[in-house]
Amino acid sequence: MSQRKSYAVGTGLFIVLGFAALAYLATQTTSVVNSHQGASYTVDAQFANVGQLKERAPVKVAGVRVGQVESITLEAGKDVADVKLSIDKKFNQIPTDSTAVIYTSGLLGDQYVGLQFGTAKNYLANGAQLVLTRSTQPLEEMLGKFFGAGGAADAIGGSYKVTAHFTNIGALTVGAPVKMAGVAIGSVSDVKADPVKLDATVTMSINNRYNQIPDDSAAAIFTSGLIGSQYVAIQPGGSPNSLKEGDQLVLTQSAMQLEDLIGKFLVSGSSSGSNNAGGNGNGSSNQPAGKH
């Protein structure tokens, strides 16, 4: 009998320990608050682009969670996303002219919907619609705004091809934009390794509209922003003759490695030999590029 009792006590201890562990896991290590969905009301908002927004993403006012995204559907017949926000009943004093904005938490974080209050005296009710919305900003567009990147040049009107040799093209790919003064004037149509000169031959097709580019212009490979994609920048020279189909850009500056760039800042004046595949040793024409 005492034998059986000790089993019972041990088993009871085991069960209690197990359930204590479960309670601990469920309450201390999880977001009970986040998954709690009490009484709430639903508000509609339409966005042109929801990006990576997911269902059950938080809805925040001033950074404080007030609800979650209930559903994301495509508006029938239109290219806008219909997002239903379910907002906690406690927060029932949101002005009707508030703006719904899709934000990203940090650089790589999840996206959430932020509500910026308007000034109206009426408050949102169940089924109301948020008229003012701001869609997610793709990182490319944001960087583009900073660095003046436009879309690729339109191919209408034809284009002409010029080539340039680089010792290092970094991560330049076919289709990357070719820019002058930050404006896209064409695109990279081909990237090949030269078997004889052991460097990279980049063929660019430039829109016919831009047919007055001096033929002593320099081509440099730049990166849009810290983590952006690479593009070819044309820096105009002073020659009276214009570039024509099949011409070669002699002055080139290869892709900058981040390490080189930082090295330049730290040790000013030490120039690495990665520049100027043109071979004419004209260092001064490369200087502007180095300051980019």
Next chain:
Amino acid sequence: MSARMGHENVVMGSLAQIGRCGLFLLRILSATPRSMRHLTETVRQLWFVGGLSLTIIMTCGLFVGMVLGLQLYHVLAIFGGTSATGSVVALAVYRELGPVVTGLLFAGRAGTSITAEIGLMRATDQIAAMEMMAVDPIAYVAVPRFLAGLIAMPLLCCVFCGMSIFGGHLVAVDWLGVDNGTFWSNMTANVNVWDDVINGLIWKSLVFGAVISLIAVFQGYTTAPTSEGVAYATTRTVVASSIAILALDFVLTAFLM
């Protein structure tokens, strides 16, 4: 018996084995109401398969959490994301490692002892004796062990996960210097009760518990009544349980996600 069959019968033999196992599950389920008379036996088995497995489960949970904390800290440090150590440890343990490792340990620690015990009962004719005394061996021997495994697995899994979190905290916060508040707040922000604890941990461990106990009881009950047969059945319990756990883990993850 299937060992004596030729190689060409391996597929048919396995199919037959699975079929017999399924029929055995039906016998267990139909005998469950009758075994309520032997409730103290269930409690005793719960102590044997659950209570006595606590030590190994807790030790292993602690070390799994510690190694996760150590590895994740160094990988996440590359991206400057060491503050996410807590949440990644918790998610990894709740969703996958907790149920799977607990299941494998449970199969090795408790499943084998169930098989060996029932197998020896079979080999020494104790089961036949019970039948002669009009005691239903399924209700008295098989069902209590099956139920005990079913109940013990989720509880053990919770203990395992708790110890893993503790181990991860020990390494990441106490040794490597992740901020204590960040560790916990990141974890609570990213772990969800329903998705991770209930769906991930409880459901998986319940299913694993049922599968492991079923395999263990079945292998013991149908063993060849020789010492060699018992050894063979014990081995098969571990092998079959491990395969079943890992295969089911994928299926369950695909379903529950």
